[in-house]
Amino acid sequence: MKQVISIVLLFFALFSTCLADDLEIKVNQKAVKLPYWPASKPNYGAVIIVRGGDPVQWSEPMAHLAQLLAQNGWSTVLLNSNPEIDSPWLNQLPEAISTLRQNKNKRIVLIHYGNQLNTTLDYFSKPQGKTINALVLLSAYDEKESSVKPDSLRFPIFDIEGQFDYDMIKDQFTARKTLFKSAAYTAMKIPGADNEYNYTQELLASFLTGWMLRIPESTVAAPPINAKSLQSYIEPIYWTDSQLVAINHLFLQKDILKLEPLAQK
Known part of the structure; x- marks a missing residue:
């Protein structure tokens, strides 16, 4: 029975991968192709989904969520989901952000799903980190306590847990609601959802889309005037x-x- 289930899961993973396009980035001068679903028109922005945790493996729930977001106007790319990519997802992240910016996406939202939450929080709390427009914590947790201060994160945060999520996730979700006392922080429990959001993917995508549409678009500042160019x-x-x-x-x-x-x- 376990072999049958494994074969079925492998089939769905291969099927979802075939439906995805590629977003090509370069990590350490090496080309890396990430699973990518371009947005249907109109294009509201881009979403990066990080499936946290080891080992690197395909996540069918996140692939399905990526398809739904693309159908709602959000180009979506998956990180830490292809075992054939040997570079850590944290090394891929800044290049993915830069590539999506170059593709004229005025909103970039990162969704962190699952483990290794501290890695994401640490990266974006540093001034040299590539900027995004918003962060979504989807059943996010870490096995270690985070030292990141809420005021070091310079964007809105949407914290989500499933009604029937794991106890560790629910405990850390409750703790963050007390810690992140800011108008830029929103917390929500998806009714009827388990950790993989089975049978609630459409509801989750609707909540995400509604929240992300309220995020202000990035504006490109005018370049400084070069005195030599004035005639x-x-x-x-x-x-x-x-x-x-x-x-x-x-x-x-x-x-x-x-x-x-x-x-x-």
């Missing part, structure tokens, strides 16, 4: 021109002096 439209007066102006002015003064005696007569 004057007034012709410069060179030394020879200045000399001619002075000579003409001298002759004009002499003509005026000659006319003054005539005017007195």
